[in-house]
Amino acid sequence: MTTLNSEPNIPPLFSIDKVHIGPYEYELQFVLDLVKDGHTLYGHYDTGETPGIQVDPKYPPRRIVAALVHEILHCVSNEFAINLNERQVTVMATALVDTYVRNQNLFDEMRSFLLNPPVNLKEIVYNNFTQNLREAEND
Numbered sequence: 221m222t223t224l225n226s227e228p229n230i231p232p233l234f235s236i237d238k239v240h241i242g243p244y245e246y247e248l249q250f251v252l253d254l255v256k257d258g259h260t261l262y263g264h265y266d267t268g269e270t271p272g273i274q275v276d277p278k279y280p281p282r283r284i285v286a287a288l289v290h291e292i293l294h295c296v297s298n299e300f301a302i303n304l305n306e307r308q309v310t311v312m313a314t315a316l317v318d319t320y321v322r323n324q325n326l327f328d329e330m331r332s333f334l335l336n337p338p339v340n341l342k343e344i345v346y347n348n349f350t351q352n353l354r355e356a357e358n359d
């Protein structure tokens with residue numbers, strides 16, 4: 221039997237309190253001094269009847285976000301049965317947060333592109349492709 225002090229004990233740090241991963245909705249909670257079985261944790265996730273992700277807010281912001289991404293990756297690995305190991309999850313979470321921090325405009329543009337793609341996207345891609353093909357044939 222595992223023990224976890226998973227009751228949120230500080231006000232939420234984010235304005236959202238749900239994380240949608242695959243078909244599930246995880247409740248996002250911030251738990252100060254997150255401990256499981258005597259071990260201090262940065263974050264934790266639960267599956268089952270009430271899926272949840274808990275993150276300890278006492279660390280620097282980048283560590284908190286990395287812990288959240290880390291737990292999201294565990295959830296993805298679990299739900300899609302891809303069996304990521306702890307090291308893979310840790311490296312991917314750290315690298316994704318670093319990439320996000322260093323490329324904020326890229327992520328903003330990707331979001332904007334997804335929400336509002338150019339109406340003639342296929343035409344733009346096709347015209348560019350055929351133009352490149354013509355140029356290649358003329359070389």
Ligand SMILES: [Zn+2]
Nearest residue numbers: 290294306309
């Ligand atoms: Zn982990």
